[in-house]
Amino acid sequence: MPDRPSPQLSTRLKMLVVFVLYFSEGVPYGFVVTTLSFFLRGQGVPLEQIGILSLLGLAWSLKILWSPLADRFGSRAAWLVPSQVMVVVCLAALAYRAGQPVSLGFWVLVGLMCLASATQDLAVDAYTIDLLETKELGFANGVRNGAYRVGALAAGSGLLIASDWVGWQPAFVGIGVVMAALAVTVLVFRPFHLPRAEGSGPNPSGEKGLAFIKAAFQGLKRHPHFLAIVVFTLTFKAGDALMASMVSPFWKDQGFSGSEFGVVSGIIGAGATILGGLLGGVATSRWGIGRGLWSMGILQAVSNLGYWAAALPGMTRYPVFTLSLPFLSHPLTVYPIYLASQGESLSSGMGSAAFMAFLMALCDKRFSAMHYAFFAMLFSFGARVFGYLGGWGAASFGYANFFFLSFLAALPAFALLPWILPVIKQIEARE
Numbered sequence: 001m002p003d004r005p006s007p008q009l010s011t012r013l014k015m016l017v018v019f020v021l022y023f024s025e026g027v028p029y030g031f032v033v034t035t036l037s038f039f040l041r042g043q044g045v046p047l048e049q050i051g052i053l054s055l056l057g058l059a060w061s062l063k064i065l066w067s068p069l070a071d072r073f074g075s076r077a078a079w080l081v082p083s084q085v086m087v088v089v090c091l092a093a094l095a096y097r098a099g100q101p102v103s104l105g106f107w108v109l110v111g112l113m114c115l116a117s118a119t120q121d122l123a124v125d126a127y128t129i130d131l132l133e134t135k136e137l138g139f140a141n142g143v144r145n146g147a148y149r150v151g152a153l154a155a156g157s158g159l160l161i162a163s164d165w166v167g168w169q170p171a172f173v174g175i176g177v178v179m180a181a182l183a184v185t186v187l188v189f190r191p192f193h194l195p196r197a198e199g200s201g202p203n204p205s206g207e208k209g210l211a212f213i214k215a216a217f218q219g220l221k222r223h224p225h226f227l228a229i230v231v232f233t234l235t236f237k238a239g240d241a242l243m244a245s246m247v248s249p250f251w252k253d254q255g256f257s258g259s260e261f262g263v264v265s266g267i268i269g270a271g272a273t274i275l276g277g278l279l280g281g282v283a284t285s286r287w288g289i290g291r292g293l294w295s296m297g298i299l300q301a302v303s304n305l306g307y308w309a310a311a312l313p314g315m316t317r318y319p320v321f322t323l324s325l326p327f328l329s330h331p332l333t334v335y336p337i338y339l340a341s342q343g344e345s346l347s348s349g350m351g352s353a354a355f356m357a358f359l360m361a362l363c364d365k366r367f368s369a370m371h372y373a374f375f376a377m378l379f380s381f382g383a384r385v386f387g388y389l390g391g392w393g394a395a396s397f398g399y400a401n402f403f404f405l406s407f408l409a410a411l412p413a414f415a416l417l418p419w420i421l422p423v424i425k426q427i428e429a430r431e
Contacts, residue, residue, distance in 0.1 A: 009131070009191055009194070011136060013191055014131055014132060014136065014140065014191075015139070015140060015143050016191075017131065017191050017192060018128055018131075018132075018140050018143050018144055018147065019143050019144075019146075019147040020147075020182065020185060020186070020192075021080075021124045021127065021128065021147075021186075021192075022124065022128075022143075022144045022145075022147035022148040022151065023147040023148070023150060023151040023154075023182070024084065024120065024124070024151065024179070024182040024183075024186070025117075025120060025121055025124050025148055025151065026147065026148040026149065026150065026151025026152035026153075026154075026155070027087075027151045027152070027154065027155040027175065027178065027179055027182070028087050028113055028114075028116070028117035028120070028155070028179070029060070029117060029148075029151075029152050029155075030151060030152030030153060030154065030155035030156035030157075030159075031091070031113075031155040031156065031159065031175060032053060032056070032057060032110065032113065032114060032117070033053070033057070033152075033156065034152070034155070034156030034157065034159075034160070035155060035156055035159045035160060035163075036053060036110065037050055037053055038160055039098075039163075039168060040053075040102065043101075043102055045102055049102075052107060053110070056107070056110055056111045056114045057114055059111075059114040059115050059117070059118040060114070060117070060118045060121065060380075061377060061380050061381075062118070063118040063119065063121060063122050063373055063376075064370070064373035064374055064376075064377050066119070066122075067122055067369045067370040067373040067374075068212060068213050068216070068369075068370055070119070070122045070123060070126060070369035070370075071126070071212075071216065071366070071367050071368070071369045071370050072212055075193070075195070075196065076123050076126055076127035076130065076196065077123075077127075077186065077187075077192060077193045079119060079120075079122065079123040080120060080123035080124065080127065080186055080192070081183060081186055081187050083116045083117070083119040083120040083123065084116075084120055084179065084182060084183035084186065085183055086112065086113070086116035087113055087116045087117055087120065087179055088176055088179050088180045088183060090109050090110070090112050090113035090116065091113070091172060091173075091175060091176035091179060092173070092176050093109050094106070094109050094110070094113075094172055095169050095172035095173045095176060096169075097109070098168040098169040098172055099168070099169060122369045122373060123369070125360075125368070125369070125372045125373070125376070126368040126369035126372065127192075128140070128144070128360070129360050129363050129365060129368040129371075129372060130194075130196055130365050130368055131194065132360070134289070134361050134427060134428055135285065135428070136285065137284070137285075137289065137356075137357035137360050137361055138280075138281050138282070138283070138284025138285035138286075138289060138292055138353060138354065138357045139281040139282055139284070139285040140281065140357075141277070141280075141281050141284070141352070141353045141354075141356040141357045141360070142277040142278040142279070142280055142281020142282060142284075142349075142353040143277075143278070143281065144277075144356065145273070145274065145277030145281075145349055145352055145353055145356070146274040146277050146278055149270055149273055149274050149277075150274070153270055154175070154178070155175050155178075157266065157267070159171050159172075159174075159175055162174060196365070213370070215367075216364075216366075216367035216370045216371065219364045219366070219367055219371070220362075220364075220371060220374065223362060223423055224419075224422065224423055224426070225419040225420070225422075225423060228416050228419035228420060229362065229419075229420065229423065230378060231416060232413055232416045232420050233359065233375055233378040233379055233382070234378055234379070234381070234382035235382060235412055235413040235416075236297065236351075236355055236379075236413045237300075237351070237355065237379065237382065237383055237386075238382065238386045238409045238410060238412070238413065239300070239301050239304055239406045239407060239408075239409040239410025239411075240300055240304075240348055240351070240410065241382065241383040241384075241386040241387050241390070242386045242387070242389060242390045242393065242405075242406040242409050243304050243307060243344070243390065243403060243406035244344075244348075244387065244390075245386075245387035245388070245390030245391060246390045246391065246393075246394045246399070246402065247265065247307070247341075247344075248261065248265075249394070250307070250311065250337075250394075250399050251265065251337065253399070254316045254337065255316070255317075256337070264337075264338050264341050264342075265341045265345075268341075268342065269341055269342065269344075269345040270345070272342045272345035272346040272349070273345045273346070273348060273349040274349065275346060275349065276345065276346040276347060276348065276349025276350040276352075276353075277349035277350070277352060277353045278349075278353075279346075279349075279350055279353075280292065280296050280349060280350030280351065280352070280353030280354055281353040281357075283295070283296070283350070283354075284296070284353055284354045284357050288424070288428060289354065289357050289358050289361055289424050289427075289428065290420075290421045290424040290425060290428075292353075292354035292357070293354045293355065293358055293420075293424070294414065294417055294421075295354075296347070296350040296351040296353070296354040296355075297351055297354070297355075297410070297413065297414065298414075299347040299350060299351065300347045300348060300350065300351035300410065301407055301410035301411065302347070302407070303340075303343045303344045303346075303347035303348070304344070304403055304404075304406045304407040304410065305403075305404070305407050306336075306339060306340030306341075306343040306344060307337070307340045307344065307399075307403040307406075308400055308403035308404045308407065309336055309340065310335075310336040310337040310339075310340045311398075311399040311400035311402075311403055312400050313400075315336045316335070316336075316337070317335055318335060318336055319333045319334070319335065320334050320335060320336060320338075320339065321334050322334065358424065359372065359375040359376070359379070360372065361424065361427050361428075362375065362423075362427070363375075386409070390402075390406075393405060393406075
């Protein structure tokens with residue numbers, strides 16, 4: 001993170017800008033990942049074809065390929081507003097086609113929306129890095145995580161509920177109107193159009209093509225212990241990703257219903273994640289990124305032991321305690337898996353707030369789109385690899401042993417802290 005000040009807005013206004021931008025970022029993701037898969041299955045689309053959504057979603061992982069263009073040409077808003085408008089256009093077209101058979105045109109529209117959404121992500125992440133000072137990153141990432149989750153839930157679970165009341169076509173139109181209102185907000189209000197902040201080092205604006213990309217990569221390599229940073233980015237969420245891939249099958253195999261899983265892990269868990277993000281953001285802002293990173297990382301790792309305990313023999317339906325709630329005719333029995341789910345969601349939100357602040361702090365504002373896309377690619381790649389290994393691990397060792405191994409998998413990243421923490425201190429000392 002460069003040592004020059006960001007554009008002068010109050011911290012409260014900056015947090016509002018961050019909330020709006022990341023709510024907007026979460027909407028198309030929730031729509032594609034949650035709503036469309038449900039919609040397509042209801043339309044009788046085979047499971048094999050529904051898997052195409054995952055391929056189209058690769059746009060979010062491959063956005064680093066066009067990130068140099070976002071840094072080289074135009075303002076952040078010049079990329080942000082058109083990408084939001086394209087998302088709105090795609091939503092409107094999908095609403096028009098909602099009552100028709102799924103055809104090639106439908107998949108083309110979804111693909112275009114994924115590309116537009118990934119481009120929006122590039123602009124949002126870059127503008128956020130440009131806007132914030134290092135000391136603001138912790139709390140801002142707590143706000144960011146909460147806003148993104150709310151946006152994804154609104155376009156996911158919220159849209160599914162709305163579709164039961166009004167039908168698919170009005171529901172699609174409704175989320176399109178929400179996205180259009182966000183685009184107008186970004187277009188009209190000045191806090192979304194501040195000039196790009198300057199980074200440390202020479203201005204590379206005269207560089208073109210591969211020379212510009214080379215300058216960006218050299219900027220990354222100037223960080224001390226760059227290889228350690230790369231490995232840390234790949235592994236910090238290893239235990240979390242390993243365990244998360246098997247949480248849903250574990251609930252199913254223990255005999256819990258879809259409603260139990262949806263309410264406890266989905267709805268209540270989302271609230272715990274948002275709360276964790278805010279708590280982790282506040283703590284990181286007060287303590288600094290380094291202390292926030294290792295302390296939240298420890299909590300994130302230890303929380304995996306909650307699922308280990310829930311998977312032990314005799315613990316599946318062990319009644320920890322009961323709750324009497326006014327809207328239930330019978331007391332609610334709380335099982336270990338309920339507590340494990342909330343502990344994991346809360347600590348994951350806390351760890352993410354500190355981790356994302358760390359990644360943003362590493363980015364030079366001259367190349368914020370490219371730099372953050374690079375780290376996001378590393379993080380996403382690591383999560384996908386460890387998520388794949390989760391299926392193999394649970395099948396080979398059983399759930400209890402697997403969840404304990406997921407706790408152990410979180411520990412190697414801490415061995416890199418002697419190299420990581422000095423880098424953070426150096427960045428924070430510039431402000």
